[in-house]
Each structure stands twice: as structure tokens, then as C-alpha cells.
Amino acid sequence: MEYSFLNDLPKVVWMLIGIASFLAVIGLMLVVIDVPRTRRDRWQAVLFLAPALILLVGGVVYPVLRTTMLSFFDRSGTEFVGLTNYLWMFRRPEILLVLRNTLLWVIFAPALATAVGLLYAVLIDRSRFESIAKSLVFLPMAISLVGASIIWRFVFAYRPADQEQYGLFNQIVVWLGGEPQLWLLDQPLNTFLLILVLIWVQAGFAMVVMSAAIKAIPSEIVEAARIDGAGPWQLFSRITLPSVWPTLLVVLVTITVQTLKVFDIVRTMTGGNYGTSVIANEMYSQAFQQGQVGQGSALAVFLFVLVVPLVILQIRRTRKARELA
Amino acid sequence: MTPTTTAPAQVPARTRRRGGAAARVRRRLSGTPAGLAAIVIAVVWTVPTAGLLVSSFRPAEQIRTTGWWTFFSSPDVTLDNYRDVLFGSSSDGQLATHFVNSFVITLPSTVFVLVIAALAAYALSWIDFRGRDWIFLGIFALQIVPLQMSLVPLLSFFSQGVSVGDVQILPAWELNGAMAFTNVWVAHTIYGLPLGIFLLHNFISQLPGTLFEAARVDGAGHGTIFLRIVLPLITPALVSLGIFQFLWVWNDLLVALIFTGGDESTAPLTVRLAELAGTRGEAWHRLTAGAFVSMVVPLLVFFLLQRYFVRGLLAGSVKG
Numbered sequence: 001m002e003y004s005f006l007n008d009l010p011k012v013v014w015m016l017i018g019i020a021s022f023l024a025v026i027g028l029m030l031v032v033i034d035v036p037r038t039r040r041d042r043w044q045a046v047l048f049l050a051p052a053l054i055l056l057v058g059g060v061v062y063p064v065l066r067t068t069m070l071s072f073f074d075r076s077g078t079e080f081v082g083l084t085n086y087l088w089m090f091r092r093p094e095i096l097l098v099l100r101n102t103l104l105w106v107i108f109a110p111a112l113a114t115a116v117g118l119l120y121a122v123l124i125d126r127s128r129f130e131s132i133a134k135s136l137v138f139l140p141m142a143i144s145l146v147g148a149s150i151i152w153r154f155v156f157a158y159r160p161a162d163q164e165q166y167g168l169f170n171q172i173v174v175w176l177g178g179e180p181q182l183w184l185l186d187q188p189l190n191t192f193l194l195i196l197v198l199i200w201v202q203a204g205f206a207m208v209v210m211s212a213a214i215k216a217i218p219s220e221i222v223e224a225a226r227i228d229g230a231g232p233w234q235l236f237s238r239i240t241l242p243s244v245w246p247t248l249l250v251v252l253v254t255i256t257v258q259t260l261k262v263f264d265i266v267r268t269m270t271g272g273n274y275g276t277s278v279i280a281n282e283m284y285s286q287a288f289q290q291g292q293v294g295q296g297s298a299l300a301v302f303l304f305v306l307v308v309p310l311v312i313l314q315i316r317r318t319r320k321a322r323e324l325a
Numbered sequence: 326m327t328p329t330t331t332a333p334a335q336v337p338a339r340t341r342r343r344g345g346a347a348a349r350v351r352r353r354l355s356g357t358p359a360g361l362a363a364i365v366i367a368v369v370w371t372v373p374t375a376g377l378l379v380s381s382f383r384p385a386e387q388i389r390t391t392g393w394w395t396f397f398s399s400p401d402v403t404l405d406n407y408r409d410v411l412f413g414s415s416s417d418g419q420l421a422t423h424f425v426n427s428f429v430i431t432l433p434s435t436v437f438v439l440v441i442a443a444l445a446a447y448a449l450s451w452i453d454f455r456g457r458d459w460i461f462l463g464i465f466a467l468q469i470v471p472l473q474m475s476l477v478p479l480l481s482f483f484s485q486g487v488s489v490g491d492v493q494i495l496p497a498w499e500l501n502g503a504m505a506f507t508n509v510w511v512a513h514t515i516y517g518l519p520l521g522i523f524l525l526h527n528f529i530s531q532l533p534g535t536l537f538e539a540a541r542v543d544g545a546g547h548g549t550i551f552l553r554i555v556l557p558l559i560t561p562a563l564v565s566l567g568i569f570q571f572l573w574v575w576n577d578l579l580v581a582l583i584f585t586g587g588d589e590s591t592a593p594l595t596v597r598l599a600e601l602a603g604t605r606g607e608a609w610h611r612l613t614a615g616a617f618v619s620m621v622v623p624l625l626v627f628f629l630l631q632r633y634f635v636r637g638l639l640a641g642s643v644k645g
């Protein structure tokens with residue numbers, strides 16, 4: 001069947017109806033709020049906040065409580081099974097592998113993405129091509145993780161040794177005189193190759209933020225150090241690094257939280273096969289593909305537990321920074 | 326992203342340097358190992374995308390047999406891949422439909438978040454009522470909840486409604502055809518709100534208070550103040566947040582996968598592409614072109630609005 005836009009027209013119409021009626025309701029609400037000329041702030045606040053609060057309570061607060069509860073029930077959510085789902089998580093070898101992989105992601109992705117971002121930000125700082133250089137590395141941030149995964153699958157693509165390679169990685173190996181490899185099937189190397197994709201995406205974020213922090217260092221300090229004869233390395237380790245350290249930690253934590261939730265890359269690159277699954281992906285498989293709602297919920301709760309301390313750490317740091325400011 | 330500072334959207338002050346010093350640094354960088362390292366990183370970061378882009382314009386037969394770098398010795402350009410993957414049969418991808426789906430999902434999700442977040446942020450900043458700070462703190466805290474925590478109950482709410490015991494309180498949303506998009510809109514709006522309210526609150530709460538007092542003395546209600554005074558003033562912040570929400574929704578896979586139920590007629594580009602990658606992992610002529618179809622809009626947004634994008638990022642993670 002050839003494509004015809006007419007088939008898709010109802011969707012666009014429904015979208016326009018949706019946006020228009022939403023704006024009409026909100027507009028009407030704003031007008032109605034002003035009709036009684038009273039100063040009952042409290043009721044006006046309720047109206048202003050109602051859409052957000054209803055959505056958040058119904059869509060996040062209640063579901064979080066419900067998921068936590070479901071994690072103590074069996075797959076159909078009717079029979080209480082206590083900690084069975086959690087014990088399952090720490091006993092099954094394939095789930096332990098998932099936990100190990102998640103650990104590898106959390107150790108390597110944030111640290112390397114931040115390191116590359118910082119290094120690059122320092123190297124191109126005040127160079128003539130700074131804005132172009134920044135765009136090049138920042139660009140992957142705009143691409144979906146699905147798109148990024150397809151880009152890298154192509155880089156890792158494999159052909160048997162007697163044929164010409166079209167994957168860049170294997171071609172380089174062949175040029176260097178090696179044998180082409182099935183990179184994505186090779187455990188545990190494949191997990192590191194997936195991590196590489198996230199580093200590729202997140203380094204741009206780290207670079208932009210670190211670059212802003214570097215530019216905020218007063219130039220007098222840099223000048224003074226240079227007059228005192230500090231070389232590039234001393235400048236970096238004694239001035240730049242200490243000055244941007246708080247920002248660096250924020251970036252690290254932010255990327256770590258992102259990493260824990262990473263789903264798209266694993267899904268698109270390997271589908272979680274060949275020993276590459278992570279918690280976020282396993283949760284999806286269990287709850288939505290295998291119908292194991294209890295086990296899926298337990299994985300989600302575990303993920304939440306991992307994220308919480310990181311975020312508390314970050315909140316406390318920020319509060320301290322704000323008190324100092 | 327989990328931004329935590331309250332700095333409003335602002336670009337860091339560029340350090341003003343004298344030409345002499347800047348030139349010295351530049352001299353030191355060019356041609357040195359440092360400059361070389363920067364070039365290596367830039368190349369490694371750009372080549373994978375460039376390779377895929379070049380491939381997407383090569384005839385299918387050549388993509389399957391030779392590397393994209395051979396293109397430069399024997400250039401052979403075709404638009405067939407794009408034509409096939411966009412307008413061909415549904416087994417080829419028929420991404421044109423999914424392109425429309427992506428728009429139909431993304432535009433309302435962005436508008437809803439902007440409006441609802443602005444309303445809430447205004448109330449939390451400038452309307453006086455008890456418990457205001459607690460509500461703000463609560464919303465701030467919701468930013469950390471991983472999506473995965475809320476997927477199962479939210480999906481069952483859409484498909485089964487809410488019932489306590491045997492009493493059905495809210496019915497299931499049985500939305501079919503084009504109306505099935507409503508589920509995804511609601512889900513994306515919910516997930517976008519905590520960050521949206523937080524960012525806009527930072528901005529709105531820093532507007533000068535005298536502005537609001539004057540307006541109230543003149544007899545303007547909160548509705549009028551919001552429409553006439555606040556909305557025009559926070560446009561830059563709205564643009565920043567809008568770009569974020571737009572890119573986030575456009576690029577999302579998980580939410581779409583679950584709330585469109587993998588349905589052909591409502592799946593966005595990301596879902597369809599992930600599917601093509603899974604089932605026909607070696608059909609590179611479709612995948613290369615398809616990946617770029619999905620990137621066109623984000624790349625346009627990126628290049629046209631890069632400044633706002635960066636501003637939004639920095640508002641979240643670094644003090645200017």
C-alpha cells in the first residue's frame with residue numbers, strides 16, 4: 001500500500017482539536033477566576049494548581065505507591081508474596097548479571113563522559129573555532145538514543161572475513177591486519193560498547209556545562225598564575241580543576257541518574273540479549289513482555305532506591321552552595 | 326536531567342580577555358598535542374554520524390557490499406532509500422505515517438506542559454496561601470522518580486480505569502483511532518511537569534514584586550496578571566523549556582512504546598525505528614535513511630535554537 005497523507009489527516013485534526021480545546025478551557029478558567037472581585041487568594045491558587053496537582057498525584061504519586069505495593073505481590077497482583085520478588089532478584093544468575101551490568105554502566109559511563117567533556121572543554125576554550133568545535137560534540141545530545149544506537153550499530157557492523165567490511169570498526173581492524181569480530185555478541189565487551197554509545201551522547205552535555213564553569217573562572221586568577229610561570233598542566237590541576245569541582249560533581253550525578261534509567265540503547269542495540277540487559281530494560285521485559293508485574297515492580301523499586309541517595313546528595317550540595325552565595 | 330540550582334536561565338558572562346592573551350593561548354594550542362587531541366575527539370564524535378548520513382544517500386546494493394568511505398572515490402547518489410522508507414509499503418517502514426505520529430504526539434505534549442507548568446509556577450510564586458512551600462518541595466522531589474516506577478499503574482489506569490473493591494470509580498478510557506493519542510499526551514505531560522514547574526518557578530519568582538502589586542492595586546485579578554504580565558515576561562524561559570520538552574518527547578522511546586501499545590497507527594518514529602532495527606537489523610539502506618528521517622526535526626531545532634537549548638541546560642546545572 002502506497003502512503004497517502006489522507007489516512008493520517010484524522011490524527012492531525014484530533015491533535016488540533018486537542019490543543020484548541022485545552023487552550024479554550026484554560027483561557028476560560030483564567031477569565032472566570034477574575035469574575036468575582038474578591039481577594040480569596042486561596043481558591044484562586046487551587047484553580048491555578050489543580051491541573052498540575054491532579055496529573056502529578058494521579059500520574060506519579062499514586063503510581064509510585066501502587067508499584068511499591070505491587071512489588072510485594074505475585075504476577076497477577078492478587079496474592080501477597082512478601083519479599084519473594086526481591087529475593088528472586090538477588091538469586092537468579094541472569095538477574096545478577098543484569099545488576100552487574102548496571103553497575104558497569106554506572107561506574108564507566110558518567111566518569112568517562114564527564115572526563116571527555118571536561119578535557120574537550122579545556123582544550124577548545126578560547127580557540128578560534130570554539131563554537132563549531134562545541135557544536136560537533138554537542139550534536140549527539142539532540143539525536144534520540146534510538147538514532148544514536150543505529151549510528152553505532154552501523155559502526156560495529158560485521159561481515160565475514162572473506163567479504164569487504166562496511167562497519168568502520170571492523171574495517172579499521174582489518175586495515176590493522178586483524179580478523180573482523182562480532183562485537184555485539186562478545187561478552188562482556190558488548191556491554192562496554194553499549195556504554196560507549198551513552199558516553200558519546202552525554203559528553204556533549206558535560207562539555208557545555210563544564211565549559212560554562214571554566215568561563216566563570218575570573219581571568220585575573222588565570223593571568224596571575226601564568227605570570228607566576230604556571231604551565232598548561234599546572235594551570236589545569238591547580239586552578240581550573242579546583243574551581244570547577246562543584247560543577248563537575250553536579251554533572252557526574254546528573255549523568256549517573258540518566259545512566260541508571262538507560263533503556264533505549266540496550267533495547268535498540270541488542271534487545272537486552274547476549275548478556276547486555278540492565279535494570280531499566282529488564283523491568284520493561286518483566287512487566288510488559290512477560291507479564292511478571294510483581295518482579296517488574298520490584299526492579300522498578302530497586303532502581304528508585306539507587307537513584308534516591310544520589311539526588312539527596314545533589315540537593316544538599318546545591319543548598320550549601322546557595323547558602324554560600 | 327535533575328537540575329538543582331535556582332539560577333534562572335542565563336548565559337554565563339563571557340570573560341573579557343585582551344586580544345594579546347587570547348592570541349597567546351591560541352598560539353600555544355595550535356599544532357601542539359593539545360590541539361591534536363581536540364581534533365581527534367571532534368573527529369571521533371562526528372565520523373559515526375557522517376558515515377551514516379553518507380550511507381543513507383548510497384544505492385542499497387552498495388551499502389550492503391562496500392564501506393561508506395568508498396563513496397568518496399566513486400560517488401553515487403540516490404534518494405531511493407528515503408523514498409522507500411518514507412512512502413513505501415508498511416513493511417518497508419512507511420515512516421511518513423510515523424513522522425506524522427511523532428508530531429501529533431509531541432506538539433500537544435509540549436503545549437500542555439508549558440501552560441500547566443506556567444500556571445502552577447505562578448501560583449507557587451505569587452499567590453499567597455498556606456502550604457505553598459510544601460507543595461513546591463513535593464513537586465521538586467517528584468523529579469527524581471524514575472519513569473519506570475509509574476508505568477504499570479498508569480497503564481492500568483488507562484486500560485481499566487480506577488476501581489475500589491468492586492466499585493468502578495473512573496471508567497477505562499476506551500479511545501480508538503486518532504483519539505488513542507490522548508493517552509500518550511497525558512503520560513508525557515505528567516512526566517514533563519515536575520521539571521517544567523521547577524524551571525519556570527525559578528524564573529517567575531525572580532520577577533520584580535512591585536509589578537504585581539501595581540497591577541493588583543489597579544484591580545487586576547490573578548487571571549489577568551498571568552495572561553497580560555507574566556506570560557509575555559517569561560517567554561525566554563518558555564522557549565527554553567519548550568525546546569527541552571519537545572526534544573525529550575520527540576526522542577522518547579519508553580513512554581511511547583508503552584502508551585501507544587506498539588500500535589502501527591499511533592507509534593512514533595522512535596518506536597518504529599527500534600522495531601526495524603530489531604527485525605531487519607541488516608536492512609541498512611532503510612535503517613540509515615530512517616535514522617535520518619527521525620533526526621531531521623531535532624537537528625533543525627538544535628541548529629536554529631541552540632542558544633536557548635544551552636541556556637536551558639545551564640539553568641539546570643551550573644550557576645552562571
